[in-house]
Amino acid sequence: MSIIENIDCFVALDDCSPTVQEYIGQSTQVPGQEDAFYVVDIDDILNKHRNWIQSLPRVRPYYAVKCNSSRVILEILMGLGIGFDCASKGEIQELISLGALPKDIIYANPCKPKSHIEYAAKTGVKLMTFDNTEELYKVARYMPDAQLVLRIRVPDEHAVCVLGTKYGAEMDDVTNLLTLAKKLNLNVTGVSFHVGSGCTSAEAYSIALQNARFVFDVAIELGFQMNLLDIGGGFPGSSDSPITFDEVAKVINANLDLYFPTDQDISIIAEPGRYYVASAFTLACNIVAKKVIKNSDGSPNAMYYLNDGVYGSFNCTIFDHYETKPTTLDAYRSGTDEQGLLSTDQTQFQTTIWGPTCDSMDCIKKDFYFPEMQVGEWIIFPDMGAYTICAASNFNGFKTPSLKFYVKSYGFELISQFYNWAKIANKLNIRPSGINLNAKNFRGGSLPLNMIEVN
Numbered sequence: 006m007s008i009i010e011n012i013d014c015f016v017a018l019d020d021c022s023p024t025v026q027e028y029i030g031q032s033t034q035v036p037g038q039e040d041a042f043y044v045v046d047i048d049d050i051l052n053k054h055r056n057w058i059q060s061l062p063r064v065r066p067y068y069a070v071k072c073n074s075s076r077v078i079l080e081i082l083m084g085l086g087i088g089f090d091c092a093s094k095g096e097i098q099e100l101i102s103l104g105a106l107p108k109d110i111i112y113a114n115p116c117k118p119k120s121h122i123e124y125a126a127k128t129g130v131k132l133m134t135f136d137n138t139e140e141l142y143k144v145a146r147y148m149p150d151a152q153l154v155l156r157i158r159v160p161d162e163h164a165v166c167v168l169g170t171k172y173g174a175e176m177d178d179v180t181n182l183l184t185l186a187k188k189l190n191l192n193v194t195g196v197s198f199h200v201g202s203g204c205t206s207a208e209a210y211s212i213a214l215q216n217a218r219f220v221f222d223v224a225i226e227l228g229f230q231m232n233l234l235d236i237g238g239g240f241p242g243s244s245d246s247p248i249t250f251d252e253v254a255k256v257i258n259a260n261l262d263l264y265f266p267t268d269q270d271i272s273i274i275a276e277p278g279r280y281y282v283a284s285a286f287t288l289a290c291n292i293v294a295k296k297v298i299k300n301s302d303g304s305p306n307a308m309y310y311l312n313d314g315v316y317g318s319f320n321c322t323i324f325d326h327y328e329t330k331p332t333t334l335d336a337y338r339s340g341t342d343e344q345g346l347l348s349t350d351q352t353q354f355q356t357t358i359w360g361p362t363c364d365s366m367d368c369i370k371k372d373f374y375f376p377e378m379q380v381g382e383w384i385i386f387p388d389m390g391a392y393t394i395c396a397a398s399n400f401n402g403f404k405t406p407s408l409k410f411y412v413k414s415y416g417f418e419l420i421s422q423f424y425n426w427a428k429i430a431n432k433l434n435i436r437p438s439g440i441n442l443n444a445k446n447f448r449g450g451s452l453p454l455n456m457i458e459v460n
């Protein structure tokens with residue numbers, strides 16, 4: 006067993022190496038380790054990508070940066086040849102500074118400040134979405150050569166986070182918008198939609214694609230050269246999602262073949278966020294304090310105070326309507342049963358877990374049943390990669406958790422062939438020790454999307 010180990014990245018080189026679960030366990034045992042931390046399973050992200058290109062071969066992913074903008078993640082996705090969905094000047098700047106090409110970025114915010122449009126124009130990011138007339142006047146003034154993508158509103162009542170109340174043109178307005186775009190001499194090249202984040206119905210994509218076809222036809226009739234279909238985000242990212250990625254992919258493929266057959270020269274892209282990152286991130290929190298109170302009927306309610314909370318990673322409980330899945334370290338290490346529940350034969354007590362800040366709003370989970378824990382022990386939260394650290398604050402002086410990375414030999418070999426491996430290695434703080442880290446240098450852009458061999 007040979008292992009490269011340091012503060013930030015752990016490379017498990019053979020079958021005798023610790024699993025990611027064991028690695029998390031070991032990390033909690035490091036003397037002096039008290040702060041909450043994430044372990045990021047890089048193989049999980051690579052597997053997601055493999056699954057994507059297998060299941061949706063016609064669709065190129067543009068990762069939605071807002072979902073989790075950790076730099077190592079962005080670098081790895083870039084190495085895989087994925088594009089990016091940015092929503093602001095700041096996100097575009099970040100991606101460009103990491104080396105992304107403007108052509109691999111879509112500025113997918115239908116309502117943009119004019120200075121951000123000017124920045125996109127200067128940088129050469131041409132693809133951008135719109136859903137209203139004011140935006141067309143703005144784009145005509147600040148970036149007349151933009152490649153515009155009309156975002157339509159699609160039914161999203163089955164989504165956890167509804168987006169249609171804020172964005173997307175009504176089907177009734179499509180003709181007016183396109184007519185105005187024509188009058189302003191603008192270049193509309195595509196259609197986009199978002200079925201809502203945490204979408205729980207594959208059928209939503211089917212209606213959306215039908216509507217997208219309608220827009221294509223209207224636009225073509227008006228003389229636009231339509232060549233881009235953007236099917237947005239909303240793809241499930243954790244294994245216990247109400248619908249699976251494969252179910253969604255099946256519906257999408259069938260409807261793409263129906264409405265956008267392969268003989269038409271159309272690029273199809275998507276903007277997955279949570280799909281790529283949700284399950285790769287596991288958060289370990291330390292119990293810093295404990296108090297047992299009595300309910301009115303005299304039964305005990307154990308209250309644990311953790312070192313990350315709603316003002317930190319668990320902002321997802323508010324903004325992303327996320328139901329956290331706390332588990333004990335032992336249960337986490339021994340894995341899940343067939344219902345995906347972590348096994349425990351310990352007696353369970355009514356429990357409430359709190360974040361560290363002085364606000365009583367800072368409650369992670371209320372009145373659930375959990376084994377008795379002690380101060381200094383760890384609670385593990387799987388599936389914490391999407392919409393967590395990216396929106397965490399340092400309210401009350403509490404730090405956001407650090408990231409530790411874990412990768413197995415296969416994944417390690419793969420990422421060490423990426424054209425940007427030197428930068429990834431640097432960010433992972435990997436020092437060559439014992440194994441050959443000679444990255445083959447792929448110059449001149451990203452690797453092809455299908456670079457992962459499908460077994």
Ligand SMILES: *Cc1c(COP(=O)(O)O)cnc(C)c1O
Pocket residue numbers: 069071072090113114199201202203237238239240276277278279280
């Ligand atoms: C948030 C967002 C996404 C990503 O959504 P997920 O549900 O995480 O896949 C994609 N596109 C746009 C325009 C978004 O706002």
